Amino acid sequence: MTSCILSGELLHTLRAAGLRGAAYAALAAGSWTLATPAPAASTPTGHADASGLIGQVDAWRRAHEPAIVEQLDSLTRLKSIAADPAGRDAAADRLQALLRARGFAVRQLRAAPGTAALVFGSLGSPRATRTVVFYAHYDGQPVTPSQWRSDPFVPVMRNGPGAAATDVNWRERTGPLDPEWRLFGRAVADDKASIVAFLAAFDALAAAGHKPAVNVKVVWEGEEEAGSPHLEAILRANREQLASDLWLIGDAPVHQSRTPTLYFGARGSIDLEATVYGPLHALHDGHYGNWVPNPAVMAAELVSEMRDREGRILIPGFSDEVHEVPAAARAAVAQLPPVEDSLKREFGIGRSEGSEGLTASTLRPALNVRGLRSGQVGAEAANAIPADAVISIDFRLVPDQQPASVRRQVEAFLAARGWAVVSAPPDLETRLSHPRIISLSWDAGYPALRTDMSSAVARAVIGAADRAAGTQVALLPMMGGSVPIYLIAAICKAPIIGLPIVNHDDSQHAPNENLRLKNLWEGINTYAAMLGTLSW
């Protein structure tokens, strides 16, 4: 446990209210559990009791909203990003302590010293016949703090999502928190909210005397946003401990209609950073601008040759491995509430790429240009030919596409277009002997995965989610975003279903990431239904 995070005011209030001893200490240490769970007295809960259970969880949550938010605030302050290994390790230690306080056996699994820990916890339930792994990642995307309205690692509550939203001093609020409020900070939604929802659901069940209906395993990964470079090694090395009947993936947002959501697959991913070389150093573009090749122009041309404005990928062979979207997936998409018009307004866009709807578009592969950088713009712009241009791309892959194939196709395309493809900055002789040079840096990438939506376990998960929501949840055949679930499927041989809880408009992977409180409240119910009622 690295520090006491609950605010002094809140602790004072709770202490004044008569909270004492071990419960107070646990709360101050970042666990809000008010009573030690009494597993011997608790019982699994059948479907018939589910609505009562959800009611109990709801009531518990209403009584503990500030402590739940404090937990999320506290986790967000730990800078668990790739650029800050110490912050990442502190977060792993905190998570380990939180699980241990709830009776879990916990280990930090690492592929090698100095790499990010995967926090693994397990807790058996005597009469349970199924084992479920709850996955989330505790690392966040990189940040560009200057683009944030406030420090990415000092959470701020605001009364809404936009620039007009104002800060809220939620710790001074008496009564329930406004469910439309949002907490802003890196990783607050992606995925620390899922971790907090899991913990709150666990505690709510315990407080109500319910024990989990399944054996519970927890996998909290620490480098998902860096492409999960060590997940495979960790999974392979710990296959037996990780044995289970189901993985539930607490990553990604719910459908844009704000309906609670499940997803049954995710696109794969491979990242590419390409550097196009111009002259050895920037040159006066008045004296050389029609003669020395301009790498910004070369990069622009290359982007245009790879992808058109409708999102179609123009690289020959790129779609050779892409198959038709299955009819069941198309049917599930057709049942989703339409969101396109409201999203255009929300995003301030006058058109969309392609002619299909949003979710259908995510069933195709994508070439996303996430960054372009050459020379200078604005006040720093100088009349110079830049020395290079950098294109940062992430490809999203659909089932049956292999990262290695994508890499091969891109490199063949570049060679056919006359590019000399290198993997490091070229030396002078290389420069002089090739008209166009590009260096490529690929990550390992991973393929997509699609899970059968009609299996017994899928039906059980859908039923539990429906019970938690009190309505039919949205079923997505495949997330547009990528999580490395292909690896889990390949190594752990268990069905994998996505259990997202956060709002779609959470600015994840962007400045001002945020979590809408109502999503956290609904997420706690969903997690409670999975923990307390899941059976098949």
Next chain:
Amino acid sequence: MTSCILSGELLHTLRAAGLRGAAYAALAAGSWTLATPAPAASTPTGHADASGLIGQVDAWRRAHEPAIVEQLDSLTRLKSIAADPAGRDAAADRLQALLRARGFAVRQLRAAPGTAALVFGSLGSPRATRTVVFYAHYDGQPVTPSQWRSDPFVPVMRNGPGAAATDVNWRERTGPLDPEWRLFGRAVADDKASIVAFLAAFDALAAAGHKPAVNVKVVWEGEEEAGSPHLEAILRANREQLASDLWLIGDAPVHQSRTPTLYFGARGSIDLEATVYGPLHALHDGHYGNWVPNPAVMAAELVSEMRDREGRILIPGFSDEVHEVPAAARAAVAQLPPVEDSLKREFGIGRSEGSEGLTASTLRPALNVRGLRSGQVGAEAANAIPADAVISIDFRLVPDQQPASVRRQVEAFLAARGWAVVSAPPDLETRLSHPRIISLSWDAGYPALRTDMSSAVARAVIGAADRAAGTQVALLPMMGGSVPIYLIAAICKAPIIGLPIVNHDDSQHAPNENLRLKNLWEGINTYAAMLGTLSW
């Protein structure tokens, strides 16, 4: 005079060598003049005496190399860039003092309070019949210090141009400085070297008892790199004072063959910064990357539609005002020493744009992409659709092209391609009602100018330059770079000839700008020939 810039060590050495009184004080104040010029005793110098005069100047320079470099070092330390008005004003004050110390009448001309001063000096020569204005600018391009090897405003001498060059402590050198050494710093070449060469030539002539052959006027501009926004107003308001028979423009580098050079025109210029709008804020590209339009892709496509990889401008009508290059200009270009192969090696490029040679290419208009910026690359790259993309462009114009026409053609081209052209960030309703939105920010720009190469004054200047160089100098019909000489021609009605002295490989407008000492030495001779022998 803002500060004493000569190093303490050097001053100590000079004082120890017996330097005393007024001469010492002048040196310490930034002027190396060792003896007060005695105008009454000096005489103009005819052609017959020219080689003797150049020999005297050479000898004086060899005796004063450290003080000349110290002068340039000292001027470079004054941060005369647009982003630092105080540094710019300090430089103007210093220049004023340097001219006054040489007997010039000096005024700082401003278009309005708070704008950059144009330092104007004049010094009559009793028997002279011609008046020559010596122009240079003392402001430098913007800097991105992180891209420099050393502080742009703390000059460093190195033994060569490249990354392998090592620092040289030139102040401890005994004997002549190596002419291949280079001084690095912003504006050291563009144009402070021309200012220092003028001052040194003036002092060398005075030391040898020669008085100028012409009435001398000096115009040192303070915002040329910002597009000369107030030059027109200043020229119009001071037309009579600026009356002359010739302007010599001490800006731009010599020919790449390192031959001393004159130029007889310069391209015009107009700058454009364009912002392409994507979603209101960056969005997860896994969830939205095939549906929300990507502004980086839109910007890349736009660049490719405006300019091809050979430098051809694809904007319809763009070349309507462009006429054939005159035969005399083509003939002058044909006589230049070939430099293309050595430049390819120097710049590390395996090809050039277009099929013509370098100088011929600068006789065409150009569209230079000087910056592209969208999203993030490298370690900061996040899997997000950027909110916008910025393209920074400068157009180079040839004679008869008008900046206003370029602007009209670009805007018509964009409209025809379906862009809504705005001049400020669009509001939500504008965003929703247009599929593609671009905001444009133009500077005022200025047209090109071409000077008759066969007039009496041109022949006189060529003759003086040839005498200084001891060989035939390179004659360029038009500089690729832009200087606002069209304004001078339009308002001051005098012929304008470019008198560049700095090395072509000076990294002007780029990091690590530098001046090769040999260019400064040759430039002093050329200035001395113009000051001491010019007549027509």
